[in-house]
Amino acid sequence: MPELPEVETTLRQIAPFLVGKRIERVTTTAPSYFFITPPAELRKSLEGRQIEFLERVGKYLVLGLGEGDRLLLHLGMTGQLFSSEAASVRLLSATARAALPPEEQIHFKPDRHTHLQFELAGEGPQVYFRDVRKFGKVQWIAAGESNDRLDRLGTDALEMSAEELFSANRGRRVAIKAMLLDQSVAAGVGNIYADEALFLAGVRPGRAAKRVTRVECETIVTQLKRVLKRSIETGGSSISDYVAPDGSDGGYQDERKVYGRKGEACLVCGNEIKRKLIAQRSTHYCAHCQR
DNA sequence: ACCGCACCCTGAGCGC
């Protein structure tokens, strides 16, 4: 799914279609795991409201609706937030696309996975939120209410310091990779960028967090920020489902050093990239370059 | 407090 760079890319591209607009109508799918706030309640709360801002908090997006009301969005693994003018070309799989009549291959038509449709006042496209696996989330946060999900988040990965990582690691037997994936430690980091940052830092992802030195924490945090910033510059990684709001691919998948490269040669030393499960997530590393 | 694991859900790709 979308990690920090993909969510940031989504934010930058979708903001012009949302911010300053009034929501005239909201269409949803039926109640499901996806809706933390029931869809009927959501429609009622949103219709007629003006969108004042859109911001990213870790991997979450927060819509500001005035008077302190907010809407929390999370893209989960397969969430896609995009303009209704985006073509179907990348939004659907090749097989799903082939099954459509030609006109729908050019312009995306909401399907059963399109859980939210924002019809906005004035010119400009509608905005759709589609999510096949429904691991995404949408929740209304009324003015003055706190939110557990947001409250649990630690420092945004782009802002974090080596000292924060080092002190979080203290006494922890879990893998350093698990620490990076922990959103209360570094908000926004996910599986791809955790693997990439640890490779660039030369640290084995399975090493116990408490065995990672202060100096190594410096390197990890430096490389992590570098990788995240570079990925934002290229529009994120499009590996399976992620597409930018205009339906285009990101570019960072072409710059990956280890993620998804199991069995291929390490670009530094030529040894085979290994894959194993760490923290229940598929993890890629070079046993020669990472200690 | 910490840790590992089951679970939420759908679809693609692969071997047979």
Added chain:
DNA sequence: TGCGCTCAGGGTGCGG
């Protein structure tokens, strides 16, 4: 063609 299996970028909640 079809079946069964594995895999997927995330996060929560439980029991030990």
